[in-house]
Structure formats: C-alpha cells, structure tokens
Amino acid sequence: MVTVGIAGATGKLGRLVAAALLRLPSPPTLRLYVRDANKLPSWLSSAATVITGEADDRAAALKFAQGCSVIICTYLGPDQLMEDGQKVLIDACAEAGVPRYVASDYTVDYRPLKDGELFPKDPMRHVYQYCQEKQGVEGVHVMIGAxxxxxxxxxxxxxxxxxxxxxxxxxxxxxxxxxxxxSSYENTAEWIARVAVDEGVKGVVKFLGxxxxxxxxxxxxxxxxxxxxxxxxxxxxxxxxxxxxxxxxxxxxxxxxxxxxxxxxxxxxxxxLLVPHGADADKELMNKKYPxxxxxxxxxxxxxxxxxxxxxxxxxxxxxxxx
Ligand SMILES: NC(=O)c1ccc[n+]([C@@H]2O[C@H](COP(=O)([O-])OP(=O)(O)OC[C@H]3O[C@@H](n4cnc5c(N)ncnc54)[C@H](OP(=O)(O)O)[C@@H]3O)[C@@H](O)[C@H]2O)c1
CATH class of the missing domain: 3.90.25 (UDP-galactose 4-epimerase; domain 1)
Structure with missing residues (x-):
C-alpha cells in the first residue's frame, strides 16, 4: 500500500493535491504534516492521519515521515521555511527511509539561474542541490511554469x-x-498526484498547460x-x-x-523556459505520460x-x- 505524506496540506495546492490523490483509481493512504490541524477542511482531516508540528520541529517531522512511501511538500512562505523547513523534511525522509521527496517547486525552471537573480527561487535551487547530495533520498522537482x-x-x-x-x-x-x-493549480495538483504514486519518477519533471x-x-x-x-x-x-x-x-x-x-x-x-528556444516540447514535457x-x-x-x-x-x- 502506498502512503503519501503531504507537508503544507492546509494550503491551496496542498488541498488540491490531497483531493487529486484521493480521486486516483487506487487512492494511497495519506499522512499530513500541518502546524494547525483546525485549518484542515473536514473532508481532508477525516481521510488522513494528521501530525502537527512546526516546520523546524525535527522530532515531529520524523514522526510524520515514518511509514511514508513519498513526501510531497507544498510549503509557501519565507526563505527560511522554503530552505531550512524543506531540509528538515528531507533529513526526516533520509532517517525514516522515505526514498523520494517532491520539493515545493511547481514553478519555472530555476536551474540556470544564479543566486540573487530571481531571488525567491534561491531557496529552491539550494534545496535542489541538497537533494542531489543527500544519500538515500531522491528529489522530485515538478516544473510547471507560472x-x-x-x-x-x-x-x-x-x-x-x-x-x-x-x-x-x-x-x-x-x-x-x-x-x-x-499551468493551472488544478492540473499541477493532478500531475503531482500521479508523479507521487509513480515510484520510478525522479529528478526534474516538466509539465505545461x-x-x-x-x-x-x-x-x-x-x-x-x-x-x-x-x-x-x-x-x-x-x-x-x-x-x-x-x-x-x-x-x-x-x-x-x-x-x-x-x-x-x-x-x-x-x-x-521549460521548453527552451528550439527544443521539442514533446521531448521536454511529460504531459503525455499521464493522458x-x-x-x-x-x-x-x-x-x-x-x-x-x-x-x-x-x-x-x-x-x-x-x-
Ligand atoms: N508557479 C507559480 O506561479 C506559483 C504561484 C504560487 C505558488 N506556487 C508554488 O505552489 C506551492 C504552494 O503554493 P500555495 O499557493 O498552495 O500556497 P498557500 O496556499 O499559501 O499555502 C502555503 C502552505 O505553507 C504553509 N506554511 C506557510 N508558512 C509556514 C510556516 N512558517 N511553517 C509551516 N508551514 C507554513 C501554510 O500553512 P498554514 O496554513 O499553517 O499557514 C500552507 O499549508 C509552492 O511551492 C509555491 O512556490 C507557484
């Protein structure tokens, strides 16, 4: 049985991802990591195991990670949350034996950028690098444009x-x-849900509406x-x-x-760009994998x-x- 953990499940994308997972033909078991469980809608809290904790709480994050097959992060907030908060989750994955971590990216392809250019993406580029170096956890980076x-x-x-x-x-x-x-929020959530339960998918995956x-x-x-x-x-x-x-x-x-x-x-x-000038969109994008x-x-x-x-x-x- 696949168990999917979602950190940031009270947010807009987190809720859409949870709903998309629950709509799959074989819905996974859900574990949610939130700082305030009262913010969860009842359809979601009743369909999942909820673990509460702050983003910097390593013990709570480890408890959340236990038993997960994959963790999806949908945090959005200050740089410290996006970088240190995600590193706490990645460390928890490594310690709990969770093989894949879907980073809170869902954006343009930030890899060619340098620090300070599109500055809100600096933490994401650092987390990308952290995943590359982390033993035992594969980063999954879902790129969807704006x-x-x-x-x-x-x-x-x-x-x-x-x-x-x-x-x-x-x-x-x-x-x-x-x-x-x-890409729409809704499409992005659908793609994240499919990538999460498709255990062979690792690294950068690009989709576009x-x-x-x-x-x-x-x-x-x-x-x-x-x-x-x-x-x-x-x-x-x-x-x-x-x-x-x-x-x-x-x-x-x-x-x-x-x-x-x-x-x-x-x-x-x-x-x-996800499809750089002169590139073949069909080769760059994974849209067709999930028709x-x-x-x-x-x-x-x-x-x-x-x-x-x-x-x-x-x-x-x-x-x-x-x-
Ligand atoms: N490509 C684009 O154009 C675009 C645009 C917007 C967002 N995004 C991406 O989409 C993802 C999610 O965005 P969203 O719109 O769903 O965001 P959102 O609705 O604002 O949700 C943010 C989530 O992060 C949590 N969070 C915020 N600060 C926190 C903290 N200090 N500690 C722990 N949790 C905290 C929130 O929890 P609380 O409910 O407790 O506050 C909430 O669950 C992010 O990866 C973002 O980069 C992309």
Whole structure:
C-alpha cells in the first residue's frame, strides 16, 4: 500500500493535491504534516492521519515521515521555511527511509539561474542541490511554469479587465513574441498526484498547460469571449530590468509591488523556459505520460471564468471544486 505524506496540506495546492490523490483509481493512504490541524477542511482531516508540528520541529517531522512511501511538500512562505523547513523534511525522509521527496517547486525552471537573480527561487535551487547530495533520498522537482491562475491575477499585472466586463487590456513587457508558459493549480495538483504514486519518477519533471505569446493569448480571448483585448506595450525587457530594480531599490519592503516584475523578467528573457528556444516540447514535457489528466490551456481556463473573474480567480483556487 502506498502512503503519501503531504507537508503544507492546509494550503491551496496542498488541498488540491490531497483531493487529486484521493480521486486516483487506487487512492494511497495519506499522512499530513500541518502546524494547525483546525485549518484542515473536514473532508481532508477525516481521510488522513494528521501530525502537527512546526516546520523546524525535527522530532515531529520524523514522526510524520515514518511509514511514508513519498513526501510531497507544498510549503509557501519565507526563505527560511522554503530552505531550512524543506531540509528538515528531507533529513526526516533520509532517517525514516522515505526514498523520494517532491520539493515545493511547481514553478519555472530555476536551474540556470544564479543566486540573487530571481531571488525567491534561491531557496529552491539550494534545496535542489541538497537533494542531489543527500544519500538515500531522491528529489522530485515538478516544473510547471507560472500558475495560470497567477498569470491572470491582478497581482501579476498582465490582465486589466474593464469594469463593464466586456473587454480589457493585456499589458506586456518585451517585444510580444515571448511565450508565457503556464499551468493551472488544478492540473499541477493532478500531475503531482500521479508523479507521487509513480515510484520510478525522479529528478526534474516538466509539465505545461499551455505556452502562448501575448498575441496568441489575445486571439484566444477573441475566440472565447468574442472581443479582442487592447494590447498595451510597457517597454522592452531591458526597460523591465531597469524598472524592477528601481522599484525594489526605492522600497525594498514593498515586496509584492516588485515581485511580479521579477517573475515576468526571468520568464520573458527565456532563461527559465521549460521548453527552451528550439527544443521539442514533446521531448521536454511529460504531459503525455499521464493522458488521463485533462490539460487546461489558456482557452479552457478562460471558459471557466468571465473576463472580470479571471483577475481574482487565484484567490478562489479550490473553491469551485468545493475544497
Ligand atoms: N508557479 C507559480 O506561479 C506559483 C504561484 C504560487 C505558488 N506556487 C508554488 O505552489 C506551492 C504552494 O503554493 P500555495 O499557493 O498552495 O500556497 P498557500 O496556499 O499559501 O499555502 C502555503 C502552505 O505553507 C504553509 N506554511 C506557510 N508558512 C509556514 C510556516 N512558517 N511553517 C509551516 N508551514 C507554513 C501554510 O500553512 P498554514 O496554513 O499553517 O499557514 C500552507 O499549508 C509552492 O511551492 C509555491 O512556490 C507557484
């Protein structure tokens, strides 16, 4: 019997992953590691063994790891959580004989980056290295680009719907030819669930819901909603680089004001693409290994929301499915 441990199960992705695991034809046994069990929805706490503990509690983490076939981490928080908190879990895997650890990545391919470039990914790159060196535990790193839900959000800043709900503006940096690689939270959870119970899967695995440039996204909007959004160029990639540094230098504490610009820059400059320029998407991506996952591209995603709802859909992730 496969036993899957999830650390961070109270979060948006953690809950979706748990639900996806429970929907599998042979659902695994679930163990959850949380700091506050009261935050778990009843459908989840009643379907799993819950172990409570803080991210730095080595004894509790070891108790959680006992008997797991694999541990999935879906933490999201400060660098210390993403690096030290994950290392506590990896150490617990090694001590408890858990052979695989699915790292809390679910993002762009951060491997070519250097420290300080796309800085929120520094802890993930360090954890990737830690897994490479750790004896007895294989890291599994699920790369999915940006979350589709995040790409459309007002936080990301690319989509500005009109108040009347009948149109809007797509705002973009770069020359407009750059592809935006995205996957929905829901698809990501489905892929994580399959990878978790597929014990031969190790190392970096890449999946994508879609990859389109801004003109193709505008065309998809026309196809789904019947209107062509306005396109507002904001400047070149070099302009974005200057603007994001200026914004951070002016007010470093105002993290969420400049963070999306950093993501946009390191996506549009091509350095973190899952399918690098000239590469064959079918060879890079593992989508076809799990054909039962119904892939949600830009158009399929838009069909689930009105143009106005798109910008707030990220906040309601899981709600549509009652999770
Ligand atoms: N590619 C993208 O565009 C993108 C966008 C967003 C997220 N992600 C990735 O998706 C994953 C999860 O994101 P999410 O949206 O599901 O995050 P979320 O909803 O904010 O959930 C975060 C989880 O981390 C836990 N956590 C936070 N601080 C903690 C601490 N100090 N100690 C222990 N647990 C702590 C939370 O527990 P509590 O409930 O107790 O707070 C919660 O379970 C992360 O790997 C993140 O990098 C990717």
């Amino acid at each position: 979350f589709m839900d995040t790409w459309w959000s007002s936080f990301f800043g690319a989509w500005a719907p009109h108040e009347d709900g009948k149109g809007g503006t797509l705002r973009y940096w770069g020359n407009g030819d750059e592809v935006w690689e995205v 879609d990859r389109k440039n801004i003109h193709e996204i505008a065309a998809a909007m026309k196809a789904v909603y019947g209107f062509t959004p306005a396109l507002e160029p904001l400047g070149s990639a070099a302009d974005l680089h200057a603007a994001m540094h200026a914004k951070r230098d002016a007010d470093p504490a105002n993290y969420y004001a400049y963070l999306p610009m950093w993501y946009q820059y390191y996506m549009l400059n091509g350095s973190t 039962d996952v119904k892939v949600v591209g830009y158009e399929e995603y838009m069909k689930m929301y009105s143009p106005k709802e798109l910008s707030g859909a990220m906040m309601g992730v899981g709600e549509k499915a009652g999770l």
